[in-house]
Amino acid sequence: MRWGRFEADGRIKYGIVREDEVELVIGSPFAGYEPAADHRPLDSLRLLTPAEPRTFYAAGLNYLEHIREQARSRGREPDLPRQADIGYRANNALIAHGETIVIPRDSEGPVEYEAELVAVIGRRARNLTPEDALSCVLGFTIGNDVSERAWQRSDRTLWRAKNTDTFKPMGPWIETDVDLDALETVVRVNDRETIRFRTNDMLFSVRTFLSRMSRYLTLYPGDVVWMGTEGKSPALHPGDRVDIEITGIGMLSNPVAAEG
Amino acid sequence: MRWGRFEADGRIKYGIVREDEVELVIGSPFAGYEPAADHRPLDSLRLLTPAEPRTFYAAGLNYLEHIREQARSRGREPDLPRQADIGYRANNALIAHGETIVIPRDSEGPVEYEAELVAVIGRRARNLTPEDALSCVLGFTIGNDVSERAWQRSDRTLWRAKNTDTFKPMGPWIETDVDLDALETVVRVNDRETIRFRTNDMLFSVRTFLSRMSRYLTLYPGDVVWMGTEGKSPALHPGDRVDIEITGIGMLSNPVAAEG
Numbered sequence: 161m162r163w164g165r166f167e168a169d170g171r172i173k174y175g176i177v178r179e180d181e182v183e184l185v186i187g188s189p190f191a192g193y194e195p196a197a198d199h200r201p202l203d204s205l206r207l208l209t210p211a212e213p214r215t216f217y218a219a220g221l222n223y224l225e226h227i228r229e230q231a232r233s234r235g236r237e238p239d240l241p242r243q244a245d246i247g248y249r250a251n252n253a254l255i256a257h258g259e260t261i262v263i264p265r266d267s268e269g270p271v272e273y274e275a276e277l278v279a280v281i282g283r284r285a286r287n288l289t290p291e292d293a294l295s296c297v298l299g300f301t302i303g304n305d306v307s308e309r310a311w312q313r314s315d316r317t318l319w320r321a322k323n324t325d326t327f328k329p330m331g332p333w334i335e336t337d338v339d340l341d342a343l344e345t346v347v348r349v350n351d352r353e354t355i356r357f358r359t360n361d362m363l364f365s366v367r368t369f370l371s372r373m374s375r376y377l378t379l380y381p382g383d384v385v386w387m388g389t390e391g392k393s394p395a396l397h398p399g400d401r402v403d404i405e406i407t408g409i410g411m412l413s414n415p416v417a418a419e420g
Numbered sequence: 421m422r423w424g425r426f427e428a429d430g431r432i433k434y435g436i437v438r439e440d441e442v443e444l445v446i447g448s449p450f451a452g453y454e455p456a457a458d459h460r461p462l463d464s465l466r467l468l469t470p471a472e473p474r475t476f477y478a479a480g481l482n483y484l485e486h487i488r489e490q491a492r493s494r495g496r497e498p499d500l501p502r503q504a505d506i507g508y509r510a511n512n513a514l515i516a517h518g519e520t521i522v523i524p525r526d527s528e529g530p531v532e533y534e535a536e537l538v539a540v541i542g543r544r545a546r547n548l549t550p551e552d553a554l555s556c557v558l559g560f561t562i563g564n565d566v567s568e569r570a571w572q573r574s575d576r577t578l579w580r581a582k583n584t585d586t587f588k589p590m591g592p593w594i595e596t597d598v599d600l601d602a603l604e605t606v607v608r609v610n611d612r613e614t615i616r617f618r619t620n621d622m623l624f625s626v627r628t629f630l631s632r633m634s635r636y637l638t639l640y641p642g643d644v645v646w647m648g649t650e651g652k653s654p655a656l657h658p659g660d661r662v663d664i665e666i667t668g669i670g671m672l673s674n675p676v677a678a679e680g
Contacts, residue, residue: 215510220577245576248508250475252637264636286585316505317480324636325546376524376584377512 222388257331270395274305482648517591530655534565559596
């Protein structure tokens, strides 16, 4: 099942996406819902980010080649994480499928994409075992952890590098039926494929992260956990379009523009 | 004016605190309100955290002696931040005035308090100048940035060290009439004063942070910005009570317990 969040008739509504049609519901997949007998063409609705997290989690370094590339770009030896320590991103930066990534005027660049699997929490959870960790997940969506590498090196925190407004595209919807091992992530910039990798080839799995996190913190419905990315992105430029496809989930597509 | 957020009759309501009485309102100071002609004794209501931030910002290192102490405890030279780079904390960890800080069973400690001034954003804002930066602030409250120092050293991120459930007491309310230069922060553990400092003796001021942040990101009503702490805390132990007073704002008081 695919859950989208939409603006319809000036209101925010959840709906079930079936090919080119959306069945809007009353309520949400997080708090409970009932059918509204309200069917709309998908392209008649504005897609919003599929969740508004209370806390926005991000694994950061979680794929081997990406860790090596990041170390190489700093002239350092790669330092593999020894345990699943979660990080954070900021809600101000979230935008939906189709919205524009805006590069600030004073960015020195490069600005790069990071294609990520996103676990969307469906129910309140604490002290999950690795075995039952996925039971708190409503489904999966796609994230683009847009990163300004000059600021990532110069600043004491990741605030501008990762959390500038519009730097966190997420969507298009939440897919509840996912076989993690079957997923493949494919990125295209201006229709040219730039990377393809097995989505689940992570250092620390979704199960490992969620069980470890929930030992110390409560996961809430709508929280999102971005699982990290593989490889290296080319520099993005105004006018580009980045499409991140995860097979079985969908495609997150966003244009890039310069700040006016 | 003092704005509190309360649970009253099983619902969440904002109210104006006047000495021992609360005038509950319809609406909120963020979205607009009207009087409800509903007055209650303060001690008849349960205080909640005064805001639910969309994004939870934290300055981290922002007072000289605290930076020196933190460096000393790691056997390093103090490294002063060169610019106002904001950091983050996580909403899962927030608790209200009077609620219990719970130290996890596997904490190696020490667990310490950090007494912080908190700016609460009242309106959506972007591109503030330092001169008009405070115009987006509804008022100020108090935060306790509880920190587990062993995890702060061992983990790749601050997730457990700073964001374990219950590690972020915030409250008791939002004071809108504040003269920052007149404020003094006083901490008492079990009624014994452990530190006293001028609240506004920061490396980077509230104005500096808000104007720089809003160059790259949108501030939203209810967002909070924790401004950092001074000095060093003694180790906290189960059974302790930590009272953080900021003169002119109020007192945030929380007991400490061990995980059961």
